[in-house]
Amino acid sequence: MASSQANRHSHSFLGATHDENARRTRWVVVLTFAMMVVEILAGYVTGSMALLADGFHMATHAGALGIAAVAYAYARRNVANEHFSFGTGKVGDLAGFASALVLALVSLGIAGESLLRLMNPATVAFAEAASIAAVGLVVNIVSALLLSGGHHHAHDHSAHSHSSHAHTHDHSHQAGADNNIRAAYIHVLADALTSVLAIIALLAGRYFGWIWLDPVMGIAGAIVIGRWSVVLMKASAAVLLDVTDEHIAHAIRQQLQAANHVEITDLHVWQVGPQARAAIVSVTDSSLTVEQIRERLRNIQGLSHLTVECRSA
Numbered sequence: 001m002a003s004s005q006a007n008r009h010s011h012s013f014l015g016a017t018h019d020e021n022a023r024r025t026r027w028v029v030v031l032t033f034a035m036m037v038v039e040i041l042a043g044y045v046t047g048s049m050a051l052l053a054d055g056f057h058m059a060t061h062a063g064a065l066g067i068a069a070v071a072y073a074y075a076r077r078n079v080a081n082e083h084f085s086f087g088t089g090k091v092g093d094l095a096g097f098a099s100a101l102v103l104a105l106v107s108l109g110i111a112g113e114s115l116l117r118l119m120n121p122a123t124v125a126f127a128e129a130a131s132i133a134a135v136g137l138v139v140n141i142v143s144a145l146l147l148s149g150g151h152h153h154a155h156d157h158s159a160h161s162h163s164s165h166a167h168t169h170d171h172s173h174q175a176g177a178d179n180n181i182r183a184a185y186i187h188v189l190a191d192a193l194t195s196v197l198a199i200i201a202l203l204a205g206r207y208f209g210w211i212w213l214d215p216v217m218g219i220a221g222a223i224v225i226g227r228w229s230v231v232l233m234k235a236s237a238a239v240l241l242d243v244t245d246e247h248i249a250h251a252i253r254q255q256l257q258a259a260n261h262v263e264i265t266d267l268h269v270w271q272v273g274p275q276a277r278a279a280i281v282s283v284t285d286s287s288l289t290v291e292q293i294r295e296r297l298r299n300i301q302g303l304s305h306l307t308v309e310c311r312s313a
Contacts, residue, residue, distance in 0.1 A: 021181040022072035025065055028143045028184070032062040032191075035139040042132040046125035048214060051133055051198055052113070058136065060106045060225060061187050064099035068180050071095035086305070089273025092180030096236040099183075103229035107222045114218030124214055126206035130199055137195035140188055147185040180274070183232050190228050194221040242270035245277050248303055252281060255296045261287040265311070269303075276304035284311045 039055030042048075075088040201217035204210040249269040256262050266282035283293065290308050297306060 022069060022076070024146050025069045025072060025181065025184060028146050028188070029062055029065045029069055031139050031143055031146075032058050032065065035136050036062050039132055039136050042129060046129040046132075047122045048124045048126075048129035048133075048198070048202060051129045051202070052110075052218070055136075056106060056110055058139075058191055060099075060103045061184075061191050063102060064096075064187060065184055067095045067099050068092065068184055071180065086272045086278060089276055090239055090271070092274070093236040093239040096180060096183050096232050097240060100229045100233035100236065103225055104233070107226035107229060110225065111219055111222035114215040114222060117215035117218065118212060121211050121215075124202070124205055124211065126202045130202035130206070133195055133198040133202060137192060137199065140192035140195055144185065144188045144192065147181060147188055183235070186231075187228055190224045194224055197221055239271045242268075245269045245271060245302075248277050248279065248300060251300045252279060252297060252303075255300070256281070256283065256293065259288055259296070261285050262293075266309075272305060275302060277302045278305035278307075279303055280307045280309070282309040282311060286310050 036055055036058040039051055039058060043052030043055050071091045071094070075091040078084060078088050197217040197220050201210075201213045204213045246269075249267060252267065252269065253264060256264055263284050263286075264281065265284050266280070268280040269277055270279075272278045279297075281293070281297075286293070288296070290310055293308050293310075294306065297303060
């Protein structure tokens with residue numbers, strides 16, 4: 001039994017900075033949640049739609065980061081759980097997709113409220129609201145600095161093979177990114193932009209009497225949230241649906257087509273973790289052995305799990 005356990009594959013495809021990113025995310029959740037409460041309360045008290053939009057934007061950010069933090073913890077806790085065929089490296093993408101759906105709904109809500117304010121202007125305490133928005137901007141900048149400090153390295157694995165099917169975990173070193181933390185970082189930047197828009201609107205309202213600019217900036221903030229949600233939804237859905245990684249698929253074809261009498265009859269390449277891709281390669285009439293094919297593909301960066309099948313014509 002001990003020998004059997006020793007020969008098993010490791011399907012730990014978590015990002016190299018998984019735990020570090022989890023800690024950074026938890027700190028940012030605390031910061032943004034505190035600022036979210038302050039901005040939303042101040043928005044209602046001062047009557048600023050732009051400040052409310054920024055507060056709700058920070059709320060979605062805090063929620064998204066909260067989901068990301070839970071995803072990091074869940075992925076780490078279940079990293080060796082055999083229930084997951086290819087590990088838990090895609091848990092963060094599932095969390096990102098859920099966050100994107102929530103963000104899309106919130107952006108619609110903010111846009112609707114801003115349109116109502118545009119048609120029915122309300123009194124705004126511009127000076128007080130601008131001060132709170134400035135504090136929110138500082139929090140966003142601090143959060144961005146926290147999230148931008150991660151270093152990304154590839155996942156290393158040892159080779160293993162059996163019979164005519166070979167599974168290899170290549171020693172590649174790819175400077176890939178954790179999509180979970182990268183999405184959070186982009187979201188923080190979007191929050192900062194929304195804070196800037198709120199400050200501009202509030203100052204314009206105070207000094208130039210442009211009350212209409214406040215709800216307009218609320219709409220602009222909603223557009224930022226909506227666009228971010230769509231981008232995140234597309235990126236996470238591509239991972240969840242096992243969309244082919246064309247870059248690595250092309251590299252595999254190049255390596256094998258350079259050899260005589262090797263015909264690829266089936267090829268699947270998909271993401272199993274932030275810096276990890278898996279591939280299944282079926283070939284016929286091969287002049288190479290399984291081990292030789294593995295050796296040819298060993299140095300493809302990002303290819304962490306490989307299954308090779310050789311068939312006769």
